[in-house]
Amino acid sequence: MTTEQILMEIREANLSYLMLAQSLIRRDREEALFRLGLSEEAADLLITLSPAQLMKVASGNQLLMRMRVDDEMVWGLLTNHGRSAANEGVSRLHASILMAGRHQEAA
Incomplete structure (x- = not known):
C-alpha cells in the first residue's frame, strides 16, 4: 500500500467517523457520548459542523x-483469548463495564 493510499484510507475513515458521530448525536446524545467516548464539548462542536466543514x-x-481499548485485559475480554465460547457474553459485558468506567473517568 502506498503512502497516498494510506492517506486516502485515513480520510475516508475520518469522514465516516464524523458522519456517524453526527448521526448518533442527533438520534440519542447520551448514547452517542457513551458509545463514541466523546465529551459534551466535542459533541456540541461536532453537531454544528456543516458538510463542508466535515x-x-x-x-x-x-x-x-x-x-479506546488500550490495555491487555480489555483486549483479552473482547477476543475471548483463552476462554470458552460459553463465557463470551460475560466477557463482553465485563469489557463493556470497564470501558464505560473509563468513559466516565475521561468525562
Whole structure:
C-alpha cells in the first residue's frame, strides 16, 4: 500500500467517523457520548459542523478517532483469548463495564 493510499484510507475513515458521530448525536446524545467516548464539548462542536466543514476536518492526515481499548485485559475480554465460547457474553459485558468506567473517568 502506498503512502497516498494510506492517506486516502485515513480520510475516508475520518469522514465516516464524523458522519456517524453526527448521526448518533442527533438520534440519542447520551448514547452517542457513551458509545463514541466523546465529551459534551466535542459533541456540541461536532453537531454544528456543516458538510463542508466535515470534509475539511476529515481531509487531514491523522486519524480523528482513537482506540479506546488500550490495555491487555480489555483486549483479552473482547477476543475471548483463552476462554470458552460459553463465557463470551460475560466477557463482553465485563469489557463493556470497564470501558464505560473509563468513559466516565475521561468525562
